Amino acid sequence: MLDYDAEAARYDATRGGVPRAEASARALLALVPPSARTLLDIGCGTGLVTERVAHGRPGMRVCGADASHGMLMRARRRVGAVVLADVRRLPVAGSSLDAVSAVWLLHLLRGDGQVRAAVAEAARVLRPGGVFVATVDKDSGHDVGSDIDAVLAPCLRPRPADAARLVGEYADGLGLQPAGDAVFAGHGQGRSPRRTARAVLRGDYASRLALPGRTAERLAEELMALPGPDRARPDPVFRLTAFRVPR
Numbered sequence: 570m571l572d573y574d575a576e577a578a579r580y581d582a583t584r585g586g587v588p589r590a591e592a593s594a595r596a597l598l599a600l601v602p603p604s605a606r607t608l609l610d611i612g613c614g615t616g617l618v619t620e621r622v623a624h625g626r627p628g629m630r631v632c633g634a635d636a637s638h639g640m641l642m643r644a645r646r647r648v649g650a651v652v653l654a655d656v657r658r659l660p661v662a663g664s665s666l667d668a669v670s671a672v673w674l675l676h677l678l679r680g681d682g683q684v685r686a687a688v689a690e691a692a693r694v695l696r697p698g699g700v701f702v703a704t705v706d707k708d709s710g711h712d713v714g715s716d717i718d719a720v721l722a723p724c725l726r727p728r729p730a731d732a733a734r735l736v737g738e739y740a741d742g743l744g745l746q747p748a749g750d751a752v753f754a755g756h757g758q759g760r761s762p763r764r765t766a767r768a769v770l771r772g773d774y775a776s777r778l779a780l781p782g783r784t785a786e787r788l789a790e791e792l793m794a795l796p797g798p799d800r801a802r803p804d805p806v807f808r809l810t811a812f813r814v815p816r
Contacts, residue, residue, distance in 0.1 A: 587617070588756035588757055589754075589755055589756045589757060589758060590617040590618045590620075590621050591621055592753040592754055592755075592756055593618050593621075593672055593753050593807070593809075594618050594621035594622045594624075594625055595625065595753065596751040596752065596753040596809050597618075597622060597670055597672065597702055597751070597809060598622060598625045598626055599749075599751050600700065600702045600748065600749050600750075600751055600809060600811040601626070601629075601667075601668045601670075601700060601702060601811075602667070602668075602698075602700065604667070605626075605629055605667035605668045605699075605700070606628065606629055606630060606667055607629065607630050607631075607632075607665075607666045607667045607668065608622065608626075608629055608630070608631045608632070608666070608667065608668040608669070608670060609631075609632050609633075609634060609659070609661065609666055609668070609669050609670070609694070610622065610631065610632070610633045610634065610669075610670045610671075610672070611634045611635075611654075611656040611659070611669060611670070611671050611674060611687070611691070612634070612635055612636075612656055612671055612672070612673070612674030612677075613633030613634060613635050613640070613641075613644050613648070613651065614635060614637075614640045614644065614673075615640055615643040615644055615647070616633050616640075616643060616644025616645070616646075616647040616648045616651065617647065618672050619631060619633040619644060619647065619648050620647040620648055622670070623648060629667075629668075630650070631648065631650070632648070632650040632651065632652065633648050633650070633651040633652070634651065634652045634653075634654040634656065634659065635651070635653070635654070636653065636654065636655055636656070638653065641653055656671070656674065656678075656687045656690065657683065657686040657687055657690055658690065659690050659693075659694055661694045662694070663693050663694060664693075664694070664695065664696050664697070665694055665696065666694050666695055666696065666699060667695070667696060667698075667699050667700075668695075668699060668700050668701075668702065669691040669694060669695060669699070669700075669701045669702070670701075670702045670703070671687065671691070671701070671702070671703040671704070672703070672704050672809075673704050673707055673807075674687070674703070674704070675687065675703055675704065675705065675707070675730060675731035675736065676704075676707040676708055676729060676730055676731040676776045676777075677730070677776050678730055678731075679730045679776060683730070684730050684731065684735065684736065684739065685739040685742075688701065688703075688736065688739045688740055688743060688745075688812075689739070689743055692740075692743045692744070692745055692814060695814045696814065697814055697815065697816045698813065698814060698815075698816045699813070699814045700748055700811050700812065700813050700814075701740070701745065701811065701812045701813075701814075702809055702810070702811045703731075703736065703809065703810060703811075704731065704807055704808065704809055705731050705732065705733040705736050705808055705809075705810050706729065706731060706732060706733050706808055707729075707731055707807060708729055708731075708774075708776060708777040709729065710755065710805040710806055710807040710808065711755075711758070711760065711777075711805040712805075713759075713802060713803045713804075713805060715760075715802040715803065716762075716795050716796075716802075717760050717762060717765050717792065717795065717802055720788060720791045720792055720795070721765075721774075721777075721778060721788065724778045724779055724780060724784060724788065725777065725778060725779075726776075726777060726778065726779050729776075729777075730776065733808070733810060736810065737810070740812040744814075744815060745812035745813065745814060745815075746812060746813045746814075746815060747810075747811075747812060747813075748811040748812055748813040749810075749811045750808060750809065750810045750811070751808070751809045752806055752807065752808050752809070753806070753807055753809070754804050754805075754806055754807075755804050755805040755806065755807055756804060757804070758804055758805055759801035759802050759803050759804040759805070760801065760802055761797070761798060761799050761800055761801045761802070762792040762793055762795040762797070762798040762799075763792075763793065763798045763799055764801075765792050766788070766789040766792040766793050767789075769785050769788050769789055769792070770785055770786070770789050772785075
């Protein structure tokens with residue numbers, strides 16, 4: 570798992586920057602009812618997406634929450650209202666919010682029961698009629714049928730923590746109702762072999778790949794043997810799904 574405090578300084582530049590943030594914010598807001606007046610963005614990171622959600626809906630009060638001090642220091646400059654919090658135990662009163670968002674978060678919660686706990690906590694703090702919007706199948710969004718995908722395929726974890734089916738089952742078990750889907754492009758995140766090799770060696774793909782022993786080194790060598798080591802492959806496409814608390 571990445572050290573997100575240390576990663577904060579370079580996070581935006583290596584994750585598609587403003588274009589990706591704007592695309593995700595537009596897709597997210599398409600799933601948030603116009604009547605929503607409050608939104609909590611859990612796992613907000615540097616606040617790049619959160620800031621654009623706030624700008625896109627001026628009448629809505631937006632707050633960010635994250636477990637990383639380093640990330641929140643940057644988010645505070647952009648959003649202002651942020652809180653250090655474990656997404657499974659939010660310092661928020663029950664039935665007090667109109668919307669909760671989780672962009673690129675659930676795939677990181679790999680411990681037993683963690684994703685369900687995060688969904689349950691979102692459901693707890695939402696008012697009747699409130700919506701929870703989250704990215705699902707995040708890691709598989711990077712699969713674009715490229716030669717890089719073929720190299721990584723033998724090491725893919727069999728059960729992504731944020732599989733749409735699983736998240737839907739958790740939501741259904743909590744009484745939440747499906748409320749729509751949206752997709753957006755991961756601008757600037759098309760992977761090159763060299764960039765992917767470095768990410769594998771840094772441990773960036775811990776949520777995606779099982780890398781026992783010296784598997785990471787072997788994969789890096791295979792990736793660097795691909796043609797066009799600095800040529801980016803197509804951008805990924807990500808999916809958001811929404812669930813509503815019954816009135």
